[in-house]
Amino acid sequence: MSDKNKTKVELLLEIAELRRREADFHALKGEHEQALRALRERIKELHCLYAITRLAGRRDISQDELFQGVVEIVATSWQYPEITCVKIVAGGRTYVTANYRRARWRQSSPLLVHGEQAGSVEVRYLEERPAMGEGGEGPFLKEERSLIDAVADRLSRILESKRTEEHVRVLSRELIKAQECERQRIARELHDNVAQELSMQRLGIESLLAEEALPESKLRDDLSFMSTRLAAIIAGVRDLSYDLLPPGLEQLGLVATAFRHCEEFSTRHGIQVDFFADGMDDLHLDFETQINLYRIIQEALANVRKHAGATRARVRLIASYPHILLRIEDTGRGFDMDARQTDAPEDKRMGLWNMQERARLLGGRLIIRSKPGAGTKITAEVPCKEKQ
Structure with missing residues (x-):
């Protein structure tokens, strides 16, 4: 071969080598651009979750402002933000971007609070875009499925936290109200009964002392009357004390104390109470369990007397x-469970709240079943906690 041919x-x-290198360069450039696009998408996703977390941490905005802000954040975080619209349904309210309309390219994820659906997050594309292939959902990236699920999970936690805060506020108001009602009841009991009765007896004693010569029979009758009234006062103070803390609960146990309360309740109010206990004799329950179960019985029977007409x-x-x-069951008039929160008397509503919270405090639950004209059945199921 000649030198000239060899050179050719x-x-x-x-x-050929240059073309191969050029092809390799373009391939690497394509991979680089693809990696950059993927990195930009991941940065947008991280920015989305960070922005939602930061917004949720603000205490100076309302829940409506929070969810409307999340709608705007999500709209900028998808692959094609210029054609993205978003709708969030949460707590019975709807939040949308200004450009929202129903389009067929859609991706969504539910909001779950305590295992129940409380809303949804929905992202739509207003124009058609290429399908993303394996792992994607039509024009949506595989990673965008993870992102919308993460957004839904974060909003679910926010909703759950808001509901818990509202629940605590309601309970705090009910607790303060219950404390004030109890204080007023005790104050009225002491003022209207104990204090007035003692004042009457003091006046009677002063009247006796002022008499210079009083027949023995009259003296005996007056002293007997005073003794009877003092016995009534002592009984009233004992009842008041018994309501505040049942005596003998720790010594006699829950069964004996509850049985005695049912008997006294029947005698005092003319409502027959059938009490039955089974399997409780060998249990040595801690005081918290005993006092809360006793209070549930006490509150339920008080509701029977006040509201059931049983x-x-x-x-x-x-x-x-x-x-x-x-x-605890009664044969009374019952009530509509659906209308209970709005139509039931305030003290009954608070009494039911009180029983439910006592059951929850013990790690259990309280189920209330009632229908108009069919009586009421209350069932508390709590863990058996014995003394350590």
Whole structure:
């Protein structure tokens, strides 16, 4: 081969090598651009979640402002923000971007609070875009499925937190109200009964002392009357004290104390209470469990007296390890469960709240079933916690 031909061959080889390198360069450039696009998408996703977290941490905005802000954040975080619209449904309210309309390119994720759907996050494209292939959802990236689920999870936590805060506020108001009502009741009891009765007896004693000569029979009658009134005062103070803390609860146990309360309740109010306990004899319950179960019985029977119009009630206290079941039933007028929150008397509503919270405090639950004309059944199921 001549030197001239050899040079041409070498030149062709060099050209082929340059073309191969150029192809490799374009391939690397394409991979680089693809990696940059992916990185920009990941940065947008991180910015989206960070912005939502930062917005949720603000205390100077309302819930409506928070969710409307999230709508705007999400709209800028998808691959094609210029054609993206967003709708969030949360707590019965709807939040949308200004350009929102129903389009067929859609991606959504539910908001779940305590396992129940409380809303949704929805992202739509207003124009058609290429399908993303394996792992994608039509024009949406595979990573955007993870992002919308993460946004939904974050909003679910926000909703749950807001509901918990509202629940705590309601409970705090009810607790303060209950404390004030109890203080007023005790104050009225002391003022209207104990204080007035003692004042009358003091005046009677002063009247006796002022008499210079009083027949023995008259003296005996007056002293007997005073003794009777003092006995009534002592009984009233004892009842008041008994309502505040049932005596003998720790010494006698829950069953004996609850049985005595049911008997006294029947005698005092003329409502027959059938009490039955089973499997409780060998339990040594801690004081918290005993006092809260006792208060549930006390509150339930008070509701029977005030609202049910019943002539009979049944109380069942049953050990069913690892739980204790408490059932209180009455034959009264019952009530509409759906309308309870709006139509029930305030003190009844608070009484039901009180019983529910006592059951929750013990790590259990309280179920209330009632229908107009069919009486009411209250069932408390709490863990069996014994003394350590």
